[in-house]
Amino acid sequence: MEPLAKADITGGLQSRFGAGPRQATRDGTPTLWVAPALLHDVLRYLKDEADPAYPMLFDLTAIDERMRRHPDDGPQRDFSVVYHLMCLHAAEQIRLKVPLTGDPPSLPTVTDIWAAANWYEREAWDMFGIVFAGHPHPWRILLPPTWEGHPLRKDYPARATEMGTFSLPEGKQAAEQEALRFRPEDWGMARQSESAEFMFLNLGPNHPSVHGVFRVVLQLEGETIVDAVPDIGYHHRGAEKMGERQSWHTYIPYTDRVDYLGGVNNNLPYVLAVENLAGITVPPRAQVIRVMLVELFRIASHLVFYGTMAQDVGALSPVFYMFTDRERVFEIIEAICGARMHPGWFRIGGVAQDLPDGWDAMVRAFVEYLPPRLDEYEDLVLNNRLFKMRTQGVGAYDIDTAVAWGVTGPNLRACGLEWDLRKKRPYSGYDSFDFDIPTGSRGDCYDRTAVRAEEIRQSLRIVAQCLAGMPAGPYKSEHPLTTPPDKARTMHDIETLIDHFLNVSWGPVIPPGEALACVEATKGLNGYYLTSDGGTISYRTRIRTPSFPHLQMIPQMCRGHLLPDLIAILGSIDFVMADVDR
C-alpha cells in the first residue's frame, strides 16, 4: 500500500481505481468523479486504508444538474451525488462526485461503510428522488411520508403561488395523521420481550425537553430505554430551496435562521464560500469585526446551552442568570448590528457597517463582567453533586465512534480529541489569536457541558484580543463584487457606479464554480457548499449543519439508559431543530 500524499490523493485514486476525471474547483478541495460501480471500493479505501485516512463522512448531498447553463467539465449526468470526506489529521476534505442518469437515478448505499450515511441518503431521496439501493430504511426524512415530489429538483416549484391551492379535507387529514403512527415493526422492533411488553413512548414533537419540534419514539422497558427512533423534519422550511431563488446577497438573512442561536456563525461560512467563488479578499478590520461578532454569538449560544442543560436535569435557576448575561451580549450585538438574534450583518466582502462609537467601552465592560459570573455558575452547576450524578457516565462515546458518526465541535472535543477548525485550518485570521481548545476525557454529558463552559472563557479571551488589536481601515473590500459596493467612490467614475447599481438592483453575478466553506460554529462544523452557474442566484446551496449528524446518533447514546438520562443527553448535545431540519 503506497501512501498517498495529500496533494496527489486524487491522482492516486485515479491510478489505483481508474476513477476520474478530476475537477478543478474554486475552493481547492481535491475533487474527483467516481462511477457508481467504483464508489464502494474508493470510499472503503479512503476510510480504512488511505494514508492519511478520511474517517469522517462529513457530508453527503446531491445536485440536480439538468438546468445548468454553464456545465462544468465533468461527465454527462442528470444528477450528481456529492460525498465530502474529512481527514481529521490534516483537516482536509476530499470531494467525490458520482454522475447519475436514468429515472429514478440510482446508486448503491454506503450505509454499510458509514452508518452516518443513513440520514444523509434518506435526505437525498426525500429531496431529489435518488434511490440508494440497499438502504435499510429508504423512507423520507424531512418531509411527511405522504409527500409527493422531490422539492430540491429543479422542476419542483419553490413558491406557493406556483402550486395549486392547499386544502385539507377530513379524509386527507385522517390519512396524514395515520401516516404519523409509529409502527415498531417498520424499525425492526419487537412489541414484547420474553418477560415483558414494551411501552412505546412518543417523546415530542411537543415536549419541554426536546428543544424545539423534535420527536423521539422510545421503546421502553419500565423506564429503561431499549431503543429509540428520532423523527425529524417538523422544523423544515426549505432553506436550501430558498437559496435557489434569493440573490447571493439577499440570502444572507436566511442563513441566520438556520442555527437561530448562532447568529452570524451562519453568515460566516456562507459569505466565506461566496467570497471564495468571487475571489474577494476581506480587509483586516472586517476580519476582526467578524471574529469578534462570531465569538460574542458563541458566548450567547453557549450561555443558552449552559442554562437549559441545567434546567433539563431539574435545576430551575441557572437558566435565568445565564439569560440575564446573554442579554448583555445582545446589548452589544444590538449596538453594533441593530438586531439581536438574527442580525444578518455580514456582507459579501465585509460587514454591513463600521463599528459604532463607544463599542469598545461596551465590549470591555462585558469582558470584565462575565468571568466572575462564570465562576459562580461553575459552583452552581458543574460542581454540584446532583448535577454530576445526573451527567457523569451518561451518554458517553469514544473518539472513534464520534468520528464515524460525523460528530464535530464541542461534542467531539468532549471525548478528548483536541480538534478545532479555528486551530486546524484557521480562517478569517484566527491564526493571529491566542486561545486554547478545551477538551474532555470521557465524552459524557458532563464533559460536553464542561467543554462548553470553558469555551465561553476562551471566546472571551478572543473578544478581548479583538478589542485590543482592532485594526483600522475599511470594513469591506473594494472588490467590484462586494455587495453593496463602496458607495463613496461611485460619484468619481462610471465603472464603480455601474457595479454599485448592478449589485444593488440585480445582485452580484458570481462566476461559475463551486466552493465549500466550513467554520467552527457554536455547535460544530457548519459548512456551506455553494454551486454557482454564473448567475445572480446560487444554483445549489447545500447547508451542512452540525446538529443533523448529532441527532442521528441519539439511539446509539441512549440505549440501556433511563428516561431521565435521555433528557440529559438531549440537553448535552446542544442542538436546535432549525439547524437539523433547515
Add this chain to the structure above:
Amino acid sequence: MMAGLANVFGILLVLVITAALLTWVERRLLGLWQDRLGPNRVGPAGLLQVVADMIKILFKEDWVPPFADRIGFILAPAIVMAALLLGFAAIPVTPGIGVWPVDGVGLLFILAMISLSVYSTVLGGWASNNKYAILGSLRAVAQMLSYEVFLGLSLLGVVLQARSFDLRQIVAAQAGMWFVVPQFLGFLVFMTAGIAAIHRLPFDLPEAESELTAGFHTEYSGMKFGIFFIGEYVGIVLVSAMLATLFFGGWLGPVLPPLLWFLIKTGAFVAFFILLRAALPRPRYDQLMAFGWKLLLPLALLNLMVTAAVLLAF
C-alpha cells in the same frame, strides 16, 4: 361548641387561603432568587394574582378526557386535598388553637394521612390513561413506599424522648430544649423524607416536568388541576408545621405570642422548601431510591437505637 366550630372553620379557612397565597409567595421568592420580579401587577405587590388565578381556573371547563377512567380521574384530586387537610386537624397551632388531638395519637394520624395522599397521585396517573401519567404514578408509588418507611422511623426518636404520640405533649416536652438538638439526625431524615412525601423538588420525580411533561397530572386542567396544585401547598404547610412542632418547639418561644411563633417557624420552613426548589437539580429515580435505602434508612435506625440506648441508660 361554638369555640370548637370556630376553631375548625377558622383553621380550614386560613389553611386553604394560605395554601393559595403560597402560589404567590413561591413565585415572588423564586423571582427574588432568580434575579427577576415574579407577579407584581395585580393588586399591591401582585397579591391579587392569586385571586385572578382562582377566577381563571374556576371558570375553565371542567373537562374529563374521553379516554380517562371517569371516577378515578375525578376522585384523585379530592383525595390529596381531603387527606392533607385532615392531617392538619391534628396539628396543635397554639395551646388554644387546634382542631382535634386525636386521642393522644395525633402523630400517627398525620403519618397515616400523608400515606393516604399518595393514592391521589397513583389514582390520578392511572385513571388518566396516559403514558407520561402512568410513569409519574409508578415513580410516586416507588418513592412513597420507600420514603414512608423512614418518614415514620425518623420520628420515633422524638416519640421516645417525649414518651408520647400526642403532639401537645411533644411540644411541651421541648420546653427545656428543642428536639432538633438531640434529634438532629432524625430531623435531617424526616425533612428529607417529608420533601419526598409531598414530592417537591429535588424529589419531584412524579411530576418532573422536564422529563414527564407534568407526570401524573398531565391530563388535568381547570379546577381539578387547581386542587392538585393547592393540595401540594397544603402538603408543604403540613410538613413545615410538623417540622416546627416536632423539632422546633411548636408555639414555644419568648416574648412573642405563641401563634406568631408557630407561624414564624412554619413559614421559615416553607421558604426553605422554596429555596431548595430554586437551588437544586433533580436526581434520577434510581439514585433517589439508593439514597433512601442506603443512607436515610440506616441513619434513621441509628438515630432510633442511640436514642433508645441513651434513654435506657439514664
